[in-house]
Amino acid sequence: MLTAFNLFVVILFGVLVVGSLLPLSSSPHWFIRGWDYPRVQIVAIAIVAIVAFLAVNVVVGRPNRVAFSVMIGLALLIAGWHLFRILPYTPLMPTQAKAWNPPADAVESDPHRLRVLISNVEMENDQFTRWKHVMGDCDADVVIVAEVDERWQATLEELKSAYPHQIIYPQDNWYGLAMISRLPIIDSELRFLVQDDVPSIDAMIEMPSGDRVRVVGVHPRPPEPIRDNDATARDAELVLWGEELAKDNQPIVIGGDLNDVAWSQSTRLFLRLSELLDPRRGRGFFNSFHADRRWMRFPLDHVFHSTHFTIRDMKRLEHVGSDHFPIFIDLQLEPAAKEDQEPLDKKASDAGEADERIDRAEEDLGLDVESVREATTE
Template structure:
């Protein structure tokens, strides 16, 4: 039991240290994801050390100190995404239909064939804009009926798990599919016209994750996110960035994205809204995101029901309020953040 507890404690501390190393290789970046899991296991390990470790007293104190420090550190990282954290996006007071936009983001899982389940979930959520990810030609044909209610579309179906389909009730202008970093990984960029006539810039992205069967480095993912951050920062119009970012809400890269873009995360101060993995409750992370400019307030954010995918859909209802940016503070990038962002964008 003592040997097990020593190994357990050492691994938990090691996993946290690995996540601190600023290396793009997947063996380091993978430890960004399970911070909630590491926190839970650290609490368990602390309990076991206190009540069941029977070895040397000095060793016991050192182990308890190390695991306690690790637990406090992890709590510090995840606390902003609980109801105890400060909200980055304020709740809207009074619903304004003409100034609101309801968005549904869903990674459908390309091999999933529950097309009817997907359509039913869209019907229940009743969004203005639907982004479907991991969509190939089979999925495009299966959800074609959406065009009866969603007249405006942008399609980039692909059979490599990076296809995307965008459907909108609201008018789209200057819509285009772009390949920002990789030739086979599309992103969608468009202006959306709210019922009030207000123009909003929408960026839909799905960069590749740092995993062995995709990219062994996070370089391409980080670069794409930071290129989109530049677009958002330079834009004079309200901005919304949506998609499966293949990165968790609390990672260093996501925080760097927020600092460089000037956008806000409506999750902060409200909850994790873990969207992946739908089939394994203990291994869930917030991978599907919506980031918004400070001139939006939140009506509602919600995780929807899975329909056979490995992701839960995420639903967001936001409201444009031109004075909101005087009440909401985006994160600020310092000189080190700017230097790091430039280095990441320059990598090949």
């Protein structure tokens, strides 16, 4: 029995090692990209497994120093590798986006304040009243809503008295998208950067101060096994947005369900390309999915912003019946803080990685990248 248990632990560690190395590949296959997600869970499994291995062998009375050393070494390597990736998103590390330092005369109705809510409502979810209650409590200025169908469109339209400015594109394919705002939307465009059935919303919003902020809502298609989707479309969309937003020097906020974790290759590449900030760094995971499964939670819903903003507050909101928790961020437009906030350092390999993702989308999806890029310069 001891031999069978030890064999199970050895096989488990072998799987964890292979799974830990797979995301180093540039392959977009869902099985490979999926190993980017459960880094916290892998650390926990490695710790539990090594403790169980040591305890069982000691209790049985057949300790083997060589086996112990090898297994402890593997556990440390596995845990250390994943902690290296996830620690920047914990309060143990310094923040990337700085906290707002309010002056003595600060007021609640500061005209430079921008509150944004990101919410994947889950198309099948019918708890409309519950969602409206949670959304109303957070008092957001702009709400980006993913998985909007005609039923959710009707719910959003009921909020027109509070959110008179609305861009709603309902679909029954889980990729309907909406942006509702109580601040004026000066200009907007529905964008289809990669796929004809996956929209983004690109809007210019005027704050009470008169400043204008470019707010972008996104929800790229994820890599997942049920429909055998790989990461090609998602990765290409993130690259295209990263390249475009890097050319824009005005205040920017982009958010939505990215179907990607904060520490993945694709998200980190997007941040290096766009030169935007990730407010999660130094603050916490803010795991937004899966709302009903504590053991399978990942940070999939994101808000990134330019260095024009500092952070008043950021939090995950209550359950709204969806498989995603809403994510709320309270921003302060503070252009003077630009000098104190550093985007991720660019890498020499960034251009090559971006080109590889774009080339793959051109080949696999028939994407006309030059047309997309030309449209962004018009």
